[in-house]
Amino acid sequence: MSRLLSLHPSLLPAGFVDVLPPEAETEAAAIEAMLGVFAAHGYERVKPPLLEFEESLLAGTGAATAEQTFRLMDPVSQRMLGLRADITPQVARIAAVRLARAPRPLRLSYNGQVLRVRGSELRPVRQMAQAGVELIGADAPEADAEVIAVAAEALAALGVPAVSFDLTLPTLADELLATLSVPPEREAALRHALDRKDAAEVALLAGPLADVLDELLHAAGPADRALEALSASPLPPRARALAERLARTVAAVRARSPGLALTADPLEFRGFRYHRGVAFTVFSAALAEELGRGGGYLAGEEPATGVTLYPDAALRAAPPRPRRPRVFVPLSLAARAPLLRAEGFATVAALGPVADAAAEARRLACTHLATEDGAVPLEGV
Amino acid sequence: MSRLLSLHPSLLPAGFVDVLPPEAETEAAAIEAMLGVFAAHGYERVKPPLLEFEESLLAGTGAATAEQTFRLMDPVSQRMLGLRADITPQVARIAAVRLARAPRPLRLSYNGQVLRVRGSELRPVRQMAQAGVELIGADAPEADAEVIAVAAEALAALGVPAVSFDLTLPTLADELLATLSVPPEREAALRHALDRKDAAEVALLAGPLADVLDELLHAAGPADRALEALSASPLPPRARALAERLARTVAAVRARSPGLALTADPLEFRGFRYHRGVAFTVFSAALAEELGRGGGYLAGEEPATGVTLYPDAALRAAPPRPRRPRVFVPLSLAARAPLLRAEGFATVAALGPVADAAAEARRLACTHLATEDGAVPLEGV
Numbered sequence: 184m185s186r187l188l189s190l191h192p193s194l195l196p197a198g199f200v201d202v203l204p205p206e207a208e209t210e211a212a213a214i215e216a217m218l219g220v221f222a223a224h225g226y227e228r229v230k231p232p233l234l235e236f237e238e239s240l241l242a243g244t245g246a247a248t249a250e251q252t253f254r255l256m257d258p259v260s261q262r263m264l265g266l267r268a269d270i271t272p273q274v275a276r277i278a279a280v281r282l283a284r285a286p287r288p289l290r291l292s293y294n295g296q297v298l299r300v301r302g303s304e305l306r307p308v309r310q311m312a313q314a315g316v317e318l319i320g321a322d323a324p325e326a327d328a329e330v331i332a333v334a335a336e337a338l339a340a341l342g343v344p345a346v347s348f349d350l351t352l353p354t355l356a357d358e359l360l361a362t363l364s365v366p367p368e369r370e371a372a373l374r375h376a377l378d379r380k381d382a383a384e385v386a387l388l389a390g391p392l393a394d395v396l397d398e399l400l401h402a403a404g405p406a407d408r409a410l411e412a413l414s415a416s417p418l419p420p421r422a423r424a425l426a427e428r429l430a431r432t433v434a435a436v437r438a439r440s441p442g443l444a445l446t447a448d449p450l451e452f453r454g455f456r457y458h459r460g461v462a463f464t465v466f467s468a469a470l471a472e473e474l475g476r477g478g479g480y481l482a483g484e485e486p487a488t489g490v491t492l493y494p495d496a497a498l499r500a501a502p503p504r505p506r507r508p509r510v511f512v513p514l515s516l517a518a519r520a521p522l523l524r525a526e527g528f529a530t531v532a533a534l535g536p537v538a539d540a541a542a543e544a545r546r547l548a549c550t551h552l553a554t555e556d557g558a559v560p561l562e563g564v
Numbered sequence: 565m566s567r568l569l570s571l572h573p574s575l576l577p578a579g580f581v582d583v584l585p586p587e588a589e590t591e592a593a594a595i596e597a598m599l600g601v602f603a604a605h606g607y608e609r610v611k612p613p614l615l616e617f618e619e620s621l622l623a624g625t626g627a628a629t630a631e632q633t634f635r636l637m638d639p640v641s642q643r644m645l646g647l648r649a650d651i652t653p654q655v656a657r658i659a660a661v662r663l664a665r666a667p668r669p670l671r672l673s674y675n676g677q678v679l680r681v682r683g684s685e686l687r688p689v690r691q692m693a694q695a696g697v698e699l700i701g702a703d704a705p706e707a708d709a710e711v712i713a714v715a716a717e718a719l720a721a722l723g724v725p726a727v728s729f730d731l732t733l734p735t736l737a738d739e740l741l742a743t744l745s746v747p748p749e750r751e752a753a754l755r756h757a758l759d760r761k762d763a764a765e766v767a768l769l770a771g772p773l774a775d776v777l778d779e780l781l782h783a784a785g786p787a788d789r790a791l792e793a794l795s796a797s798p799l800p801p802r803a804r805a806l807a808e809r810l811a812r813t814v815a816a817v818r819a820r821s822p823g824l825a826l827t828a829d830p831l832e833f834r835g836f837r838y839h840r841g842v843a844f845t846v847f848s849a850a851l852a853e854e855l856g857r858g859g860g861y862l863a864g865e866e867p868a869t870g871v872t873l874y875p876d877a878a879l880r881a882a883p884p885r886p887r888r889p890r891v892f893v894p895l896s897l898a899a900r901a902p903l904l905r906a907e908g909f910a911t912v913a914a915l916g917p918v919a920d921a922a923a924e925a926r927r928l929a930c931t932h933l934a935t936e937d938g939a940v941p942l943e944g945v
Contacts, residue, residue, distance in 0.1 A: 194620055194661060195613060196641050201658050204608035204672075211609060211675075215596055223905040225890060225912035227585035228592060232576060232691050233614070233647075233677055234634075239575055253615075255636040255647075258681055259690075260577050266614075266636075266647070277582050280575060286927050288915065291585075294592075296614055296677075300639055309640075310613050325915040439898070509606060517820070524604040531606035534669065534706040546667050 198302045198309030209504050210312065214294050214494050217314045217337040224333045226292035226316045231273035233266060233296070240265040244480055245272030247456030251299045266298045270313050271480075271489060272457075278319045279483030287320030287485070294494075305472060308495075315477070315491035322479070322486035324428070327461050328435035330477060334465060334490040335443055338474065341501040345468035347444035348436075350406060352429055353455035353462045353478070355399075358422040359392055378453050399450050406433050409447035425460070432461045457481075465492065467500040474500060510551035510558045511544030513537065523558055579683045579690030590885050591693065595675050595875050598695045598718040605714045607673035607697045612654035614647060614677070621646040625861055626653035628837030632680045647679045651694050652861075652870060653838075659700045660864030668701030668866070675875075686853060689876075696858070696872035703860070703867035705809065708842050709816035711858060715846060715871040716824055719855065722882040726849035728825035729817075731787060733810055734836035734843045734859070736780075739803040740773055759834050780831050787814050790828035806841070813842045838862075846873065848881040855881060891932035891939045892925030894918065904939055 195201065202210060218228065234257075241249045248268040257264045267273060270293050278289055294314035302309050316333055318326050331348055338346050356377050360370055369388060376384035382400050389396045395416050402412030410433060413426035429449065436445060455462050455478065462478025474497050477490030510528040512520045513536075520530040528551065537543040544552045544561055551558040576582065583591060599609065615636075622630045629649040638645045648654060651674050659670055675695035683690050697714055699707050712729055719727050737758050741751055750769060757765035763781050770777045776797050783793030791814060794807035810830065817826060836843050836859070843859025855878050858871030891909040893901045894917075901911040909932065918924040925933045925942055932939040 194617075194657075196615065196617060196638055196643070196645060198640070199613035199615055201613065201654075201662055202611035203658070203662060204610065207609040207611040207674075208603065210611065211596075211599065215592075218592065222589065222888065223910055225910045228588040229585065230583035230588040230591065232580035232582065233679060234577065234580055234691065236575075236577055253636055255634055257577055259579070262577070264577060273582075276575075277584070281582055281584060286929065290912070293588075298614060310615065321915050323915050329913060329915065507603065529604055529606045531671070532710060534702050534704050534710065548667065 196309070198299075198307055200308070200310075205504075205506055206498075209498060210494055212504065213341050213498050213501070214312060214314050216340045217492060217494065217497075218292060218294055220337040220340050221292035221314075221316050221333060224290070224316075224329070224336075226290040226333070228292050228294075229274060229277050230293065230295065231267070231270065231277060233298075234264045235267065235273070236260075237263040237265040239276065240267060240272070242276075243272060243483065244275055244457040245269065248272070251301065253298055253300055267295075268297055268299050269491075270295055270297060271315065271317060271491060274317045274489075275319070275480075275482035275487065278317070278485070278487075288326065289319040290316065291319065292316045312494045313491050314494055315475070315489055317482070317487055317489035319482045319487040319489075320485045321488070322460075324431040324435035324461075325439075326488050327432040327479070328439040330488050330490050331436050331443070331463065332440045334475060334477065334492060335440060337492060338465070338467070338497055338500075341497055343467050343469070343474065343497055343500045344502075345444070346474070347446060347466050347468070349451075349464045349466060350409075350429060350432065350445060350447040350449075351451040351455070351462050351464070351478075352425045352449045352460075353452040353458045354460075355422055355425050356450050356452055358419065358425065359395065362419050363390060363392055365390065377450055396450070403448035403451070404446060406445040406447040409449055413449055429461055460486075460488070463490075465490070467497075470496065470500040472496050472499075508551055508558070509547075509549040510553050511540065511547055511549040512553040513540045516553045516555070519553055519557075523553060526558070528558055577690070579680075579688055581689070581691075586885075586887055587879075590879060591875055593885065594722050594879050594882070595693060595695050597721045598873060598875065598878075599673060599675055601718040601721050602673035602695075602697050602714060605671070605697075605710070605717075607671040607714070609673050609675075610655060610658050611674065611676065612648070612651065612658060614679075615645045616648065616654070617641075618644040618646040620657065621648060621653070623657075624653060624864065625656055625838040626650065629653070632682065634679055634681055648676075649678055649680050650872075651676055651678060652696065652698060652872060655698045655870075656700070656861075656863035656868065659698070659866070659868070669707065670700040671697065672700065673697045693875045694872050695875055696856070696870055698863070698868055698870035700863045700868040700870075701866050702869070703841075705812040705816035705842075706820075707869050708813040708860070709820040711869050711871050712817050712824070712844065713821045715856060715858065715873060716821060718873060719846070719848070719878055719881075722878055724848050724850070724855065724878055724881045725883075726825070727855070728827055728847050728849070730832070730845045730847060731790075731810060731813065731826060731828040731830075732832040732836070732843050732845070732859075733806045733830050733841075734833040734839045735841075736803055736806050737831050737833055739800065739806065740776065743800050744771060744773055746771065758831055777831070784829035784832070785827060787826040787828040790830055794830055810842055841867075841869070844871075846871070848878075851877065851881040853877050853880075889932055889939070890928075890930040891934050892921065892928055892930040893934040894921045897934045897936070900934055900938075904934060907939070909939055 251268040253266040460479030465475040475492035632649040634647040754769040841860030846856040856873035
């Protein structure tokens, strides 16, 4: 392999990594713990393929991922395939086509790898795990509250501390901007200023909306303050309906998950490319990056809501997981290995005789040595 | 989505499938059960990426998968990437480069999806799960025996009945053919006849080897019979060494796993593209297809052995898994849902009031209804 190394100063393409021990095990256990929470809430697992025809992968909600999707030619069908950059659109397709006749609301869960052509500055990785749920065919504040409660419980299962949900109305800015009669360039500049939360630039560009947008920009924070600001603002009817839905969702979340930290930033839309209604980003006080996001969208023609969690980020916010103790088993004690495994040890079997079993156990990074009297911690040998 | 359907009579490319409930859950649980067995035997999990630079993916043992590997251009590095068609070569790379300084023998486990440009007649799928272990830096019959014992235990964890291991010496045919002085076309024809087990054609082409090859072709079956035939055959030295290694591996497997069914087909080499020493295919009497394969190979410059299991095939051979009971929880009983989940139920929460809770529970494919007195089976309501 030395030839390989000289060919590739960095052996893997930028954004791709080998996950090594013990992180790979921790990640897998975390994902299974999350999926266990999803299953306990009645979400049934689906597993869509990594590759699909480009047109089906990028249809509907998938269109938002077009620029991020690796494409390749399928020599069998002679058609272009895409490597999925997001799983939610695939689950929406399954709900609309394969499970069209299943009763609604339909609760589906998934996990898997997604691939992206380019990483972002904040998330340079180009392959990442996703784990999530989709609640399809329901358009009630209680559906939002269920998805948020399930996400909170999944993160709690990993021990992620101080989780909070930052609610937003990703289409609110558009609804407000639609009431302005300004040239498209100016509307684009205003959207850009809103995206950057540049209050001065917004004030300069927003004309009659300047006061409302300024109030709403400054309303970001605890959910109640944001709801008050929305309530006090003179909103056009469609924006008003969104604000009322946010209030109902906050009430439903409070009813279902009384202790949950809720913030709101009603004008936030960055990264919400197909969401509508109430959407949200998941944070932990232990980490600067987001742990997941979700909210309402259209699955085909059905209202839906869901959440996608990022297990790698969740694990960076979680406390370390205790490692399984490892016990070295000399050949003469091989018959005891099954019992040691039943006790929770990982057994590391000798493949031949060794002169100094304790030294061999240490060399193999074991914590224990099997003896006639059971497993003995190595510091005791 | 109806437009999509009309565009695609078959919505997914040939060989790719959506795994639906309950199969997706069953598959995930089976993979975790297998990886749990691997971990209990001291195999530590690694997770290589789905995409790598083509040259690194197809180096060493990976060369065998070149024709089966999807390739695509990476716009970031401007170099060709390959989508992995096999995980073993990636694990060998990790052992040789990332874990070069880890103590040997190195025990690594993995699971993940692999993709192939073309399915075979027997296995038309182009995306499949693999789960396996690699034991790197050991070249003893006991290493073969450990890998076989671990694979047997992983399949036992799924309840796969009547598992057997069919041992072979994938390089034996080459060693024998190398002693013949025949033109390359005739050697290729002879290899082809051996591959097809065409005894008549082998007899016609094998010249002085006709008797030995005929005996060995007919020796396929119980391991002892094959060992006897090998022992009785006049073999050249390198072939004799292989035969002796097979005998030692059989003895080591018998010592470690006394009840295990062992067969041998010493001339079999189909599909073993990088194996050497003793290799094997895993079967169950419950299924016509193979459940996995493994054996010796070179990981970089180190001797290694390992096994790759195919969870989808293993599950076709396994008994069905009982499904988790599902209980419908009316709004008024929402506070009881956590307790029901703790009892092992999947709870399906009402998102609003329902007139007939039992009817709603049936409509949502639940098995139980939550009542003031706990979960009641629906046939009892």
